[in-house]
Amino acid sequence: MTVPPPPWRRGPSPRRRAEKPLLSRDLVVKTALEMLAAEGFEAVSMRRIAQQLETGPASLYAHVANKEELDELMLDAVLGGVPVPEPDPENWAEQVKEQVRLQVRAMVAYPGIAKVAWNTPVPVTPHSLRQGEAMLAILRAGGLDLKQAVFAGDALSLYAKAYAYEASSWTFGDYDEAEVAERGRQMADYMRSLPAGAFPNLLQSGQFFTGETSKDRFEFALAMFVGGLQSLVRA
């Protein structure tokens, strides 16, 4: 009943392979990174990467176990661009802050990549470990014992992730300016609708909560935390 398909010309064109660069793990990651930098984390899907490489989504799974692994490879590549300093016991507090600044800056350049760090229970990629060790080295040079250094390093990496993610959202189009303004208005309206003096502090705090103060808020938090560490060392 069903005739076999004619043999002249079946399957994809035979010598197309030479045209496009051969698929490889690095190429997949590189393509994903470009998309990430340009359009943010949410825009990076297996289908779109495949489309960019003029193939189907299934082809990617020959080079990458799954999306999660690809995410970690992207994060690792981003962290690979962050240099680590030689620990200087005289200057450890500033070194700590600078390292966090560098990490945040790198992550913000690839909007949303910080999200991956949240979903990674134990970081195992080389550059994640390099950053972790570097932070521990600085903290120990500053006089903290191992346990203190580990706890502080954990909190600092959490800071870095958190602010990087927040900053991504502010600067990138995760939520647009109009919506934020609208919500700000809603909030002020609601507070004013209540008995006077229900929100005395919050009502006046809108001015400090803009995208421009994001950097100041970050530096404040960092200064407070590192200040606490310094008190600990002195004791």
Place this chain on the structure above:
Amino acid sequence: MTVPPPPWRRGPSPRRRAEKPLLSRDLVVKTALEMLAAEGFEAVSMRRIAQQLETGPASLYAHVANKEELDELMLDAVLGGVPVPEPDPENWAEQVKEQVRLQVRAMVAYPGIAKVAWNTPVPVTPHSLRQGEAMLAILRAGGLDLKQAVFAGDALSLYAKAYAYEASSWTFGDYDEAEVAERGRQMADYMRSLPAGAFPNLLQSGQFFTGETSKDRFEFALAMFVGGLQSLVRA
């Protein structure tokens, strides 16, 4: 050609409506919260909520604008269970810590709800604002000026979100124990495979990085940050 369908019995059974409780905004939120507490944030989808209520997903949209709004309603309900203290200028530092502890505890009871806080640029729900105002009141009672209080409050709420999210993942089934252990082994193996002494600190830090130390790490970070605030007030 096409005959009209017979009029005897079309549409759903007529008096079923009396059997099941009428749909309402509160009922939708309540159902979602139960699912959230029992199975975590990822398990809560519009379809599953609808299924629980024996209806289709489209029905929910009559009571809730979209998933995002429902998420915020859930978070608000969770924060509604967190009491706020009368600010005590003599005891402000401890009050700050306790408030953060309470917030974290409430969020951990609904695993993954902290994620919602990350995606909410400007919180507008009543209980979110109540918590924000309470924190500002405590900080101002402690002697910080408005700007300092706002910056500190921002950082503290970030702490709360971050640790709540992390703790959810540890205690809940977000990633299972076997996988974490496997990754721990991978990490140790990798570090040992490198030239000796490449990761002197990190190699020894595994013992401090378990789920049991999660609480200690949280308290450490909180103590350091609040310690920094106290130094600031004294100056």
Place this chain on the structure above:
DNA sequence: GCTCCTTGTCGAACAGTGTTCGTTCCAACG
């Protein structure tokens, strides 16, 4: 030189997701 077999490629499909459209139905209001 000719098999065989591994390995990469990739179309199609599966089971999910949030959301929208258009229709049906009920109840309360004029």
Place this chain on the structure above:
DNA sequence: CGTTGGAACGAACACTGTTCGACAAGGAGC
């Protein structure tokens, strides 16, 4: 009593990550 507004809801759309099975190419072994 008739109209109208809103809730309910089935079906579909456009996505997501992932898997299966068929196919083609290249290198190894005989």
